[in-house]
Amino acid sequence: MMKYISHEDLISPLESALIEMNIKSSEKLQNCMMEALTQEKSDSAREMFSEIIENYVIAQEECLPLCQDTGMVMAEVSMGIEVVLTGGTFQEALDEAIRRAYQKSYFRKSVLTDPLIGKNTGDNTPGIVFIQQTHGDELQVNLLVKGGGCDNISALKMMTPGIDPDEIKKFILQELDKNASRACPPLIIGVGIGGNAAYALYLASRALGRPLGTPNHCKEYRQWEEQWKNEINQLGIGPQGVGGRVTCLEVHIESYPTHIASLPVGMVCSCHVFRQKKLSW
Amino acid sequence: MIRMKPINEYILKTPLTIDDILILHSGDKVLLNGEVYCARDATHRRMIADIKAELELPFLLMNSTFYYAGPSPAPPGKIIGSVGPTTSSRMDQFLEYFLQRGLRATIGKGERSSEIKKLLEKYSSVYFITCGGAAAYLSSFVVRSDLLGYEDLGAQALIRLWVRDFPLLVAYDCYGGDLFESGKIHHRRINLIE
Numbered sequence: 326m327m328k329y330i331s332h333e334d335l336i337s338p339l340e341s342a343l344i345e346m347n348i349k350s351s352e353k354l355q356n357c358m359m360e361a362l363t364q365e366k367s368d369s370a371r372e373m374f375s376e377i378i379e380n381y382v383i384a385q386e387e388c389l390p391l392c393q394d395t396g397m398v399m400a401e402v403s404m405g406i407e408v409v410l411t412g413g414t415f416q417e418a419l420d421e422a423i424r425r426a427y428q429k430s431y432f433r434k435s436v437l438t439d440p441l442i443g444k445n446t447g448d449n450t451p452g453i454v455f456i457q458q459t460h461g462d463e464l465q466v467n468l469l470v471k472g473g474g475c476d477n478i479s480a481l482k483m484m485t486p487g488i489d490p491d492e493i494k495k496f497i498l499q500e501l502d503k504n505a506s507r508a509c510p511p512l513i514i515g516v517g518i519g520g521n522a523a524y525a526l527y528l529a530s531r532a533l534g535r536p537l538g539t540p541n542h543c544k545e546y547r548q549w550e551e552q553w554k555n556e557i558n559q560l561g562i563g564p565q566g567v568g569g570r571v572t573c574l575e576v577h578i579e580s581y582p583t584h585i586a587s588l589p590v591g592m593v594c595s596c597h598v599f600r601q602k603k604l605s606w
Numbered sequence: 607m608i609r610m611k612p613i614n615e616y617i618l619k620t621p622l623t624i625d626d627i628l629i630l631h632s633g634d635k636v637l638l639n640g641e642v643y644c645a646r647d648a649t650h651r652r653m654i655a656d657i658k659a660e661l662e663l664p665f666l667l668m669n670s671t672f673y674y675a676g677p678s679p680a681p682p683g684k685i686i687g688s689v690g691p692t693t694s695s696r697m698d699q700f701l702e703y704f705l706q707r708g709l710r711a712t713i714g715k716g717e718r719s720s721e722i723k724k725l726l727e728k729y730s731s732v733y734f735i736t737c738g739g740a741a742a743y744l745s746s747f748v749v750r751s752d753l754l755g756y757e758d759l760g761a762q763a764l765i766r767l768w769v770r771d772f773p774l775l776v777a778y779d780c781y782g783g784d785l786f787e788s789g790k791i792h793h794r795r796i797n798l799i800e
Protein backbone atom coordinates (compact mmCIF):
# COMPACT_ATOMS: atom_id res chain seq x y z
CA MET A 326 0.00 0.00 0.00
CA MET A 327 1.34 3.38 -0.96
CA LYS A 328 1.19 6.27 1.46
CA TYR A 329 0.61 9.66 -0.11
CA ILE A 330 1.86 12.75 1.67
CA SER A 331 0.91 16.12 0.26
CA HIS A 332 3.25 19.08 0.03
CA GLU A 333 1.26 21.09 2.57
CA ASP A 334 1.12 18.18 5.02
CA LEU A 335 4.90 18.19 4.99
CA ILE A 336 5.40 21.92 5.19
CA SER A 337 3.36 22.90 8.21
CA PRO A 338 4.83 20.44 10.76
CA LEU A 339 8.32 21.29 9.49
CA GLU A 340 7.58 24.97 9.88
CA SER A 341 6.29 24.63 13.45
CA ALA A 342 9.24 22.44 14.36
CA LEU A 343 11.74 25.00 13.07
CA ILE A 344 10.11 27.77 15.05
CA GLU A 345 9.98 25.76 18.24
CA MET A 346 13.55 24.47 17.98
CA ASN A 347 14.96 27.95 17.70
CA ILE A 348 13.03 29.36 20.65
CA LYS A 349 12.74 26.52 23.12
CA SER A 350 15.39 24.05 24.24
CA SER A 351 14.34 20.53 25.19
CA GLU A 352 13.78 19.79 28.84
CA LYS A 353 16.60 17.28 28.70
CA LEU A 354 19.07 19.92 27.53
CA GLN A 355 17.89 22.38 30.15
CA ASN A 356 18.38 19.76 32.86
CA CYS A 357 21.89 19.07 31.61
CA MET A 358 22.73 22.75 32.11
CA MET A 359 21.28 22.82 35.64
CA GLU A 360 23.36 19.78 36.44
CA ALA A 361 26.45 21.40 34.90
CA LEU A 362 25.94 24.54 36.98
CA THR A 363 26.08 22.49 40.15
CA GLN A 364 29.33 20.85 39.03
CA GLU A 365 31.24 24.05 38.38
CA LYS A 366 33.28 25.70 41.11
CA SER A 367 34.74 28.78 39.44
CA ASP A 368 32.85 32.07 39.28
CA SER A 369 33.29 32.54 35.54
CA ALA A 370 32.01 29.08 34.68
CA ARG A 371 29.04 29.43 36.99
CA GLU A 372 28.27 32.82 35.51
CA MET A 373 28.20 31.32 32.00
CA PHE A 374 25.86 28.51 33.00
CA SER A 375 23.57 30.91 34.83
CA GLU A 376 23.31 33.03 31.70
CA ILE A 377 22.63 29.99 29.53
CA ILE A 378 19.81 28.97 31.87
CA GLU A 379 18.46 32.50 32.12
CA ASN A 380 18.43 32.58 28.33
CA TYR A 381 15.93 29.70 28.16
CA VAL A 382 13.46 31.70 30.19
CA ILE A 383 13.82 34.97 28.32
CA ALA A 384 13.77 33.40 24.85
CA GLN A 385 10.48 31.71 25.62
CA GLU A 386 8.91 34.66 27.38
CA GLU A 387 9.86 37.12 24.68
CA CYS A 388 9.49 34.68 21.79
CA LEU A 389 13.03 35.44 20.69
CA PRO A 390 15.47 32.94 19.20
CA LEU A 391 17.81 31.39 21.78
CA CYS A 392 20.74 32.45 19.62
CA GLN A 393 20.83 35.26 17.07
CA ASP A 394 22.46 32.77 14.73
CA THR A 395 19.47 30.69 13.71
CA GLY A 396 21.79 28.69 11.52
CA MET A 397 21.44 26.72 8.36
CA VAL A 398 18.86 23.95 8.47
CA MET A 399 19.83 20.36 7.83
CA ALA A 400 17.41 17.47 7.38
CA GLU A 401 18.38 13.87 7.48
CA VAL A 402 15.52 11.97 5.90
CA SER A 403 14.73 8.31 5.82
CA MET A 404 11.96 7.62 3.39
CA GLY A 405 10.10 4.33 3.15
CA ILE A 406 9.80 2.94 -0.38
CA GLU A 407 6.02 3.05 -0.07
CA VAL A 408 5.96 6.78 0.59
CA VAL A 409 4.89 9.02 -2.27
CA LEU A 410 5.29 12.78 -1.98
CA THR A 411 2.74 14.71 -3.97
CA GLY A 412 2.92 18.30 -5.10
CA GLY A 413 6.66 18.81 -4.72
CA THR A 414 9.99 17.35 -3.66
CA PHE A 415 11.15 17.10 -0.08
CA GLN A 416 13.70 19.83 -0.70
CA GLU A 417 10.96 22.17 -1.91
CA ALA A 418 8.81 21.43 1.13
CA LEU A 419 11.71 22.02 3.51
CA ASP A 420 12.67 25.28 1.81
CA GLU A 421 9.11 26.54 1.96
CA ALA A 422 8.96 25.65 5.66
CA ILE A 423 12.21 27.51 6.30
CA ARG A 424 11.01 30.52 4.33
CA ARG A 425 7.78 30.74 6.34
CA ALA A 426 9.30 30.01 9.75
CA TYR A 427 12.23 32.40 9.45
CA GLN A 428 10.13 35.21 8.05
CA LYS A 429 7.27 34.89 10.50
CA SER A 430 9.45 34.54 13.59
CA TYR A 431 11.98 37.25 12.79
CA PHE A 432 14.87 34.80 12.72
CA ARG A 433 18.14 35.87 11.18
CA LYS A 434 18.72 35.00 7.52
CA SER A 435 22.28 33.75 7.32
CA VAL A 436 22.56 31.90 4.00
CA LEU A 437 24.45 33.08 0.90
CA THR A 438 23.55 32.07 -2.66
CA ASP A 439 27.20 31.23 -3.26
CA PRO A 440 30.14 31.15 -0.83
CA LEU A 441 32.47 33.19 -3.07
CA ILE A 442 30.33 35.32 -5.34
CA GLY A 443 26.94 35.21 -3.64
CA LYS A 444 24.51 37.48 -1.85
CA ASN A 445 22.20 36.70 1.04
CA THR A 446 19.29 34.58 -0.19
CA GLY A 447 17.03 36.67 2.04
CA ASP A 448 14.95 33.81 3.42
CA ASN A 449 17.54 31.43 4.92
CA THR A 450 16.94 28.85 2.18
CA PRO A 451 18.05 26.41 0.95
CA GLY A 452 18.25 23.75 3.63
CA ILE A 453 20.64 20.84 3.34
CA VAL A 454 18.95 17.51 2.70
CA PHE A 455 20.24 13.96 2.92
CA ILE A 456 17.78 11.25 1.89
CA GLN A 457 18.10 7.55 2.53
CA GLN A 458 15.64 4.89 1.48
CA THR A 459 14.18 2.37 3.88
CA HIS A 460 11.50 -0.28 3.75
CA GLY A 461 7.91 0.39 4.78
CA ASP A 462 5.70 3.44 4.55
CA GLU A 463 7.19 5.77 7.10
CA LEU A 464 8.83 9.10 6.46
CA GLN A 465 11.23 10.16 9.19
CA VAL A 466 12.94 13.51 9.28
CA ASN A 467 15.62 14.48 11.73
CA LEU A 468 16.08 18.24 11.72
CA LEU A 469 19.28 19.82 12.90
CA VAL A 470 19.84 23.57 13.10
CA LYS A 471 23.40 24.69 13.60
CA GLY A 472 25.14 28.03 13.59
CA GLY A 473 28.40 28.86 11.88
CA GLY A 474 30.53 29.06 15.02
CA CYS A 475 30.26 25.41 15.90
CA ASP A 476 30.25 24.16 12.31
CA ASN A 477 33.57 25.90 11.73
CA ILE A 478 35.42 23.58 14.07
CA SER A 479 34.47 20.44 12.11
CA ALA A 480 37.42 18.24 11.19
CA LEU A 481 38.34 15.29 9.01
CA LYS A 482 41.41 13.12 9.34
CA MET A 483 42.36 10.14 7.26
CA MET A 484 44.01 7.98 9.91
CA THR A 485 46.09 4.83 9.62
CA PRO A 486 44.16 1.55 9.62
CA GLY A 487 44.93 -0.71 12.55
CA ILE A 488 45.81 2.06 15.01
CA ASP A 489 44.70 2.01 18.61
CA PRO A 490 41.27 3.69 19.03
CA ASP A 491 43.02 5.93 21.57
CA GLU A 492 44.68 7.66 18.61
CA ILE A 493 41.25 8.74 17.38
CA LYS A 494 40.46 10.09 20.81
CA LYS A 495 43.74 11.98 20.81
CA PHE A 496 42.90 13.56 17.46
CA ILE A 497 39.57 14.73 18.84
CA LEU A 498 41.05 16.06 22.07
CA GLN A 499 43.68 18.03 20.16
CA GLU A 500 41.16 19.54 17.79
CA LEU A 501 38.96 20.59 20.68
CA ASP A 502 41.86 21.97 22.67
CA LYS A 503 42.65 24.29 19.76
CA ASN A 504 39.15 25.28 18.75
CA ALA A 505 36.42 24.47 21.27
CA SER A 506 36.32 27.93 22.87
CA ARG A 507 35.11 29.42 19.58
CA ALA A 508 32.16 27.04 19.24
CA CYS A 509 30.17 27.98 22.36
CA PRO A 510 30.84 25.01 24.63
CA PRO A 511 29.52 22.92 26.34
CA LEU A 512 29.39 20.96 23.11
CA ILE A 513 27.66 17.88 21.78
CA ILE A 514 30.15 16.04 19.63
CA GLY A 515 29.43 13.76 16.68
CA VAL A 516 32.14 11.42 15.45
CA GLY A 517 31.92 9.41 12.24
CA ILE A 518 34.34 6.55 11.73
CA GLY A 519 34.61 4.62 8.45
CA GLY A 520 32.97 4.83 5.03
CA ASN A 521 35.09 7.18 2.94
CA ALA A 522 36.14 10.78 3.52
CA ALA A 523 32.80 12.26 2.49
CA TYR A 524 30.80 9.65 4.35
CA ALA A 525 32.75 10.00 7.61
CA LEU A 526 31.59 13.60 7.95
CA TYR A 527 28.05 12.62 7.07
CA LEU A 528 28.18 9.91 9.73
CA ALA A 529 29.47 12.44 12.24
CA SER A 530 26.58 14.72 11.44
CA ARG A 531 24.11 11.87 11.74
CA ALA A 532 25.63 10.85 15.07
CA LEU A 533 25.34 14.43 16.26
CA GLY A 534 21.69 14.44 15.28
CA ARG A 535 20.86 11.61 17.67
CA PRO A 536 18.68 12.87 20.52
CA LEU A 537 20.43 13.49 23.85
CA GLY A 538 20.63 10.41 26.01
CA THR A 539 20.72 7.85 23.17
CA PRO A 540 24.07 6.05 23.28
CA ASN A 541 25.39 3.84 20.50
CA HIS A 542 23.78 0.40 20.54
CA CYS A 543 27.13 -1.39 20.27
CA LYS A 544 28.86 -2.00 23.60
CA GLU A 545 32.40 -0.98 22.55
CA TYR A 546 31.25 2.25 20.96
CA ARG A 547 29.09 3.02 23.96
CA GLN A 548 32.14 2.72 26.20
CA TRP A 549 34.19 4.97 23.94
CA GLU A 550 31.44 7.55 23.90
CA GLU A 551 31.50 7.66 27.69
CA GLN A 552 35.28 7.56 28.03
CA TRP A 553 35.95 10.22 25.40
CA LYS A 554 33.37 12.51 26.94
CA ASN A 555 35.04 12.21 30.33
CA GLU A 556 38.46 12.94 28.92
CA ILE A 557 37.21 15.92 26.93
CA ASN A 558 35.83 17.28 30.17
CA GLN A 559 39.22 16.84 31.80
CA LEU A 560 40.63 19.31 29.26
CA GLY A 561 39.25 22.04 31.51
CA ILE A 562 38.05 24.25 28.65
CA GLY A 563 34.69 24.82 30.32
CA PRO A 564 31.62 26.79 29.21
CA GLN A 565 32.59 29.40 26.60
CA GLY A 566 36.23 28.44 27.17
CA VAL A 567 36.50 30.29 30.50
CA GLY A 568 37.80 27.16 32.26
CA GLY A 569 35.65 24.58 33.98
CA ARG A 570 34.59 20.99 34.32
CA VAL A 571 31.89 20.79 31.70
CA THR A 572 33.13 21.19 28.11
CA CYS A 573 31.14 18.42 26.51
CA LEU A 574 27.67 17.08 27.28
CA GLU A 575 27.74 13.99 25.08
CA VAL A 576 29.85 12.25 22.47
CA HIS A 577 27.93 10.34 19.79
CA ILE A 578 29.82 7.94 17.52
CA GLU A 579 28.59 6.21 14.36
CA SER A 580 30.59 3.78 12.27
CA TYR A 581 30.34 2.19 8.83
CA PRO A 582 32.27 -0.42 6.84
CA THR A 583 35.41 0.99 5.29
CA HIS A 584 38.16 0.21 2.80
CA ILE A 585 41.04 -1.94 4.09
CA ALA A 586 43.51 0.86 3.30
CA SER A 587 41.56 3.64 5.03
CA LEU A 588 40.37 4.89 8.38
CA PRO A 589 38.43 8.12 7.84
CA VAL A 590 37.45 9.98 11.00
CA GLY A 591 35.10 12.95 10.89
CA MET A 592 34.11 15.23 13.74
CA VAL A 593 31.17 17.62 13.79
CA CYS A 594 30.00 19.57 16.84
CA SER A 595 26.98 21.44 18.06
CA CYS A 596 27.16 24.34 20.48
CA HIS A 597 25.17 24.31 23.71
CA VAL A 598 22.13 25.60 21.80
CA PHE A 599 21.50 22.08 20.52
CA ARG A 600 18.58 22.33 18.11
CA GLN A 601 17.50 18.87 17.06
CA LYS A 602 14.05 17.47 16.41
CA LYS A 603 12.67 14.27 14.96
CA LEU A 604 9.44 14.24 12.97
CA SER A 605 7.61 11.41 11.31
CA TRP A 606 4.69 10.93 8.96
CA MET B 607 43.64 23.56 41.27
CA ILE B 608 46.17 25.80 43.06
CA ARG B 609 43.84 28.64 44.01
CA MET B 610 41.48 30.95 42.24
CA LYS B 611 42.51 34.52 41.63
CA PRO B 612 40.05 36.89 43.31
CA ILE B 613 37.73 38.34 40.72
CA ASN B 614 37.04 42.03 40.66
CA GLU B 615 33.80 43.50 39.44
CA TYR B 616 33.56 46.87 37.78
CA ILE B 617 30.77 48.98 36.42
CA LEU B 618 32.12 50.94 33.48
CA LYS B 619 30.77 53.47 31.06
CA THR B 620 31.70 53.97 27.42
CA PRO B 621 33.62 55.63 25.87
CA LEU B 622 36.25 53.68 27.82
CA THR B 623 39.46 55.50 28.61
CA ILE B 624 42.98 54.15 28.85
CA ASP B 625 42.69 54.47 32.65
CA ASP B 626 39.67 52.15 32.57
CA ILE B 627 41.64 49.64 30.54
CA LEU B 628 44.63 49.70 32.88
CA ILE B 629 42.63 48.57 35.91
CA LEU B 630 41.20 45.51 34.16
CA HIS B 631 42.68 42.03 34.47
CA SER B 632 41.67 38.84 32.72
CA GLY B 633 38.85 37.13 34.60
CA ASP B 634 37.37 40.38 35.92
CA LYS B 635 33.67 40.91 35.56
CA VAL B 636 32.46 44.12 33.98
CA LEU B 637 28.99 45.57 33.67
CA LEU B 638 29.17 47.88 30.69
CA ASN B 639 27.02 50.94 30.16
CA GLY B 640 26.72 53.25 27.19
CA GLU B 641 27.14 52.73 23.48
CA VAL B 642 28.78 49.83 21.66
CA TYR B 643 28.98 49.33 17.90
CA CYS B 644 27.87 46.03 16.34
CA ALA B 645 30.24 45.02 13.59
CA ARG B 646 31.01 41.70 11.93
CA ASP B 647 33.59 40.94 9.23
CA ALA B 648 31.63 42.42 6.31
CA THR B 649 31.00 45.57 8.39
CA HIS B 650 34.73 45.89 9.04
CA ARG B 651 35.51 45.58 5.34
CA ARG B 652 33.01 48.32 4.54
CA MET B 653 34.33 50.64 7.23
CA ILE B 654 37.88 50.19 5.96
CA ALA B 655 36.76 50.92 2.40
CA ASP B 656 35.02 54.08 3.62
CA ILE B 657 38.02 55.25 5.61
CA LYS B 658 40.26 54.65 2.59
CA ALA B 659 37.85 56.65 0.44
CA GLU B 660 38.15 59.43 3.04
CA LEU B 661 34.49 59.18 3.96
CA GLU B 662 33.68 59.90 7.55
CA LEU B 663 32.34 57.05 9.70
CA PRO B 664 28.96 57.78 11.31
CA PHE B 665 30.47 57.57 14.81
CA LEU B 666 33.62 58.50 16.67
CA LEU B 667 36.21 55.72 16.60
CA MET B 668 38.29 57.28 19.39
CA ASN B 669 37.81 55.20 22.56
CA SER B 670 34.95 53.25 21.04
CA THR B 671 33.95 49.65 21.77
CA PHE B 672 33.07 47.13 19.07
CA TYR B 673 30.63 44.32 19.74
CA TYR B 674 31.22 41.49 17.29
CA ALA B 675 27.59 40.62 16.74
CA GLY B 676 24.93 40.36 14.06
CA PRO B 677 21.55 40.55 15.81
CA SER B 678 18.41 38.82 14.63
CA PRO B 679 15.77 41.23 13.26
CA ALA B 680 13.71 43.13 15.85
CA PRO B 681 10.13 41.86 16.04
CA PRO B 682 7.52 44.66 15.98
CA GLY B 683 7.54 46.65 19.19
CA LYS B 684 10.93 45.39 20.33
CA ILE B 685 14.17 47.36 20.52
CA ILE B 686 16.19 44.55 19.04
CA GLY B 687 16.11 40.82 18.35
CA SER B 688 18.50 38.35 19.96
CA VAL B 689 22.02 39.69 20.12
CA GLY B 690 24.82 37.40 21.27
CA PRO B 691 28.49 37.56 20.28
CA THR B 692 29.97 36.01 17.14
CA THR B 693 33.39 34.32 16.89
CA SER B 694 36.01 37.05 17.36
CA SER B 695 38.90 35.37 15.57
CA ARG B 696 37.26 36.22 12.24
CA MET B 697 37.92 39.88 12.99
CA ASP B 698 41.57 39.40 14.06
CA GLN B 699 42.80 40.56 10.66
CA PHE B 700 41.13 43.96 11.11
CA LEU B 701 41.94 44.66 14.74
CA GLU B 702 45.20 46.57 14.37
CA TYR B 703 43.76 48.85 11.70
CA PHE B 704 41.07 50.01 14.10
CA LEU B 705 43.27 50.08 17.22
CA GLN B 706 45.54 52.49 15.37
CA ARG B 707 42.54 54.74 14.88
CA GLY B 708 41.43 54.76 18.51
CA LEU B 709 39.29 51.65 19.04
CA ARG B 710 39.58 50.88 22.76
CA ALA B 711 37.86 47.54 23.38
CA THR B 712 36.23 44.63 21.62
CA ILE B 713 33.53 42.19 22.73
CA GLY B 714 33.05 38.73 21.26
CA LYS B 715 33.45 35.05 22.00
CA GLY B 716 36.26 32.51 21.86
CA GLU B 717 40.04 32.52 21.70
CA ARG B 718 41.82 34.77 19.23
CA SER B 719 45.16 34.37 17.49
CA SER B 720 48.29 34.80 19.59
CA GLU B 721 49.30 38.16 18.03
CA ILE B 722 46.16 39.75 19.40
CA LYS B 723 47.49 39.82 22.96
CA LYS B 724 50.56 41.75 21.79
CA LEU B 725 48.35 44.25 19.98
CA LEU B 726 46.28 44.79 23.11
CA GLU B 727 49.45 45.51 25.07
CA LYS B 728 50.76 47.86 22.41
CA TYR B 729 47.56 49.89 22.12
CA SER B 730 46.23 49.56 25.70
CA SER B 731 43.07 47.73 24.82
CA VAL B 732 41.09 44.80 26.19
CA TYR B 733 39.13 41.95 24.72
CA PHE B 734 35.92 41.10 26.55
CA ILE B 735 33.78 38.03 26.11
CA THR B 736 30.14 37.54 26.80
CA CYS B 737 28.12 34.36 26.77
CA GLY B 738 27.69 33.00 23.22
CA GLY B 739 24.27 31.52 22.58
CA ALA B 740 22.67 33.47 25.44
CA ALA B 741 21.43 35.94 22.87
CA ALA B 742 17.85 36.46 24.03
CA TYR B 743 19.13 37.07 27.56
CA LEU B 744 21.73 39.55 26.32
CA SER B 745 19.14 41.47 24.32
CA SER B 746 17.44 42.33 27.60
CA PHE B 747 20.34 44.68 28.45
CA VAL B 748 19.87 46.75 25.31
CA VAL B 749 17.93 49.94 25.91
CA ARG B 750 18.16 51.49 22.46
CA SER B 751 19.46 50.62 19.03
CA ASP B 752 20.21 52.85 16.02
CA LEU B 753 20.97 51.68 12.52
CA LEU B 754 24.03 53.69 11.46
CA GLY B 755 24.81 52.32 8.03
CA TYR B 756 25.36 49.53 5.52
CA GLU B 757 21.74 48.48 5.76
CA ASP B 758 22.18 46.36 2.62
CA LEU B 759 24.41 44.01 4.65
CA GLY B 760 21.37 42.80 6.60
CA ALA B 761 22.58 41.19 9.82
CA GLN B 762 26.01 42.71 9.22
CA ALA B 763 24.82 46.31 9.17
CA LEU B 764 26.53 48.83 11.43
CA ILE B 765 24.37 49.29 14.51
CA ARG B 766 24.83 51.37 17.64
CA LEU B 767 23.49 49.69 20.76
CA TRP B 768 22.96 51.46 24.03
CA VAL B 769 23.42 48.95 26.80
CA ARG B 770 22.79 49.00 30.52
CA ASP B 771 24.87 46.75 32.81
CA PHE B 772 25.80 44.49 29.92
CA PRO B 773 27.57 41.48 31.53
CA LEU B 774 31.13 40.89 30.31
CA LEU B 775 34.25 39.03 31.35
CA VAL B 776 37.74 40.31 30.58
CA ALA B 777 39.27 37.59 28.39
CA TYR B 778 42.56 39.29 27.38
CA ASP B 779 43.80 42.27 29.36
CA CYS B 780 46.49 44.73 28.30
CA TYR B 781 49.17 42.92 30.32
CA GLY B 782 49.14 39.64 28.41
CA GLY B 783 46.63 38.02 30.78
CA ASP B 784 44.49 35.36 29.15
CA LEU B 785 41.34 33.94 30.75
CA PHE B 786 41.23 30.92 28.41
CA GLU B 787 44.79 29.95 29.24
CA SER B 788 44.42 30.40 32.98
CA GLY B 789 41.12 28.53 32.85
CA LYS B 790 42.87 25.55 31.35
CA ILE B 791 45.75 25.78 33.82
CA HIS B 792 43.35 25.68 36.75
CA HIS B 793 41.01 23.02 35.44
CA ARG B 794 43.03 20.63 33.28
CA ARG B 795 43.23 17.13 34.70
CA ILE B 796 44.66 15.33 31.68
CA ASN B 797 47.99 15.40 29.92
CA LEU B 798 47.61 16.19 26.25
CA ILE B 799 50.81 15.11 24.55
CA GLU B 800 51.28 16.58 21.08
Ligand code: SF4
Nearest residue numbers: 392472474509596739
Ligand atom coordinates in the same frame (compact mmCIF):
# COMPACT_ATOMS: atom_id res chain seq x y z
S1 SF4 C 1 28.02 28.48 18.04
FE1 SF4 C 1 25.85 28.16 18.53
S2 SF4 C 1 25.46 29.32 20.39
FE2 SF4 C 1 27.38 30.03 19.52
S3 SF4 C 1 26.82 31.79 18.29
FE3 SF4 C 1 26.86 30.02 16.91
S4 SF4 C 1 24.77 29.20 16.92
FE4 SF4 C 1 24.95 30.61 18.64
